[in-house]
Amino acid sequence: MPVIELTGVTHAFGTGPARRTVLDDVSVRLAEQRIGVIGANGSGKSTFARLLNGLVLPDRGSVTVDGLDANKDGKQVRRRVGFVFTDPDAQIVMPTVQEDVAFGLKRRGHSAAEVAALVTKALGDFGLAELADSPAHSLSGGEKQLLALCSVLVTEPSVLVLDEPTTLLDLRNAHRIGALLESLPQQVVLVTHHLELLAEYDRVLVFDEGRIVCDGSPAAAVDFYRRLLA
Numbered sequence: 001m002p003v004i005e006l007t008g009v010t011h012a013f014g015t016g017p018a019r020r021t022v023l024d025d026v027s028v029r030l031a032e033q034r035i036g037v038i039g040a041n042g043s044g045k046s047t048f049a050r051l052l053n054g055l056v057l058p059d060r061g062s063v064t065v066d067g068l069d070a071n072k073d074g075k076q077v078r079r080r081v082g083f084v085f086t087d088p089d090a091q092i093v094m095p096t097v098q099e100d101v102a103f104g105l106k107r108r109g110h111s112a113a114e115v116a117a118l119v120t121k122a123l124g125d126f127g128l129a130e131l132a133d134s135p136a137h138s139l140s141g142g143e144k145q146l147l148a149l150c151s152v153l154v155t156e157p158s159v160l161v162l163d164e165p166t167t168l169l170d171l172r173n174a175h176r177i178g179a180l181l182e183s184l185p186q187q188v189v190l191v192t193h194h195l196e197l198l199a200e201y202d203r204v205l206v207f208d209e210g211r212i213v214c215d216g217s218p219a220a221a222v223d224f225y226r227r228l229l230a
């Protein structure tokens with residue numbers, strides 16, 4: 001598995017009196033396959049997730065993925081770490097389903113024939129083959145979420161970071177995505193409020209006010225979180 005390391009990471013947003021520390025001296029080493037991240041609204045989970053692939057750079061401290069520094073080697077880190085946003089509309093960039101899946105592959109320099117073969121396979125794997133020529137923005141929320149995930153996974157990142165990817169989904173689609181994430185060979189970092197999705201995870205981090213306040217098994221972390229919010 002890849003090794004993600006945060007060392008003394010501090011991050012703040014805003015300036016002057018509005019300046020607010022969102023992550024406060026966070027150090028953690030992640031080498032497990034499936035890692036869950038939970039915590040109250042505004043506790044810093046999204047900022048933490050975004051740091052993992054250089055979408056946000058730390059004000060202080062460092063983030064490395066297999067020794068590559070997100071600050072200095074941003075491009076290489078982003079190639080390794082795929083990111084799935086809460087809102088698939090923020091991520092779907094091309095007019096049709098198959099063009100969207102092809103987009104990341106073309107940028108990585110695959111030939112037209114390779115792109116076509118990989119897109120066909122990926123659409124089949126995700127149950128999206130029949131929608132290949134559909135306008136991406138005409139899909140349902142669940143289909144869009146699947147497409148966003150498909151377009152990221154087709155590029156074969158070694159780490160997949162997902163920021164509340166099931167928030168827009170009905171229970172059935174949320175569980176479908178949850179099951180899909182459990183079947184992946186990649187390292188997965190899942191930020192979620194759907195605690196049941198993490199039952200079989202290797203490790204769960206609980207955030208509170210910009211710090212990791214619990215780091216353990218899913219049962220221990222969920223129990224800690226429930227007591228924290230009680």
Ligand SMILES: Nc1ncnc2c1ncn2[C@@H]1O[C@H](COP(=O)(O)OP(=O)(O)OP(=O)(O)O)[C@@H](O)[C@H]1O
Pocket residue numbers: 013014022039040041042043044045046047048
């Ligand atoms: N780009 C930004 N500019 C200013 N403030 C921000 C920005 N992004 C996040 N924040 C603030 O940082 C704090 C932590 O936000 P973050 O999105 O990391 O929390 P979260 O734990 O993911 O919350 P949620 O569960 O609501 O998604 C919040 O108070 C938020 O308003």
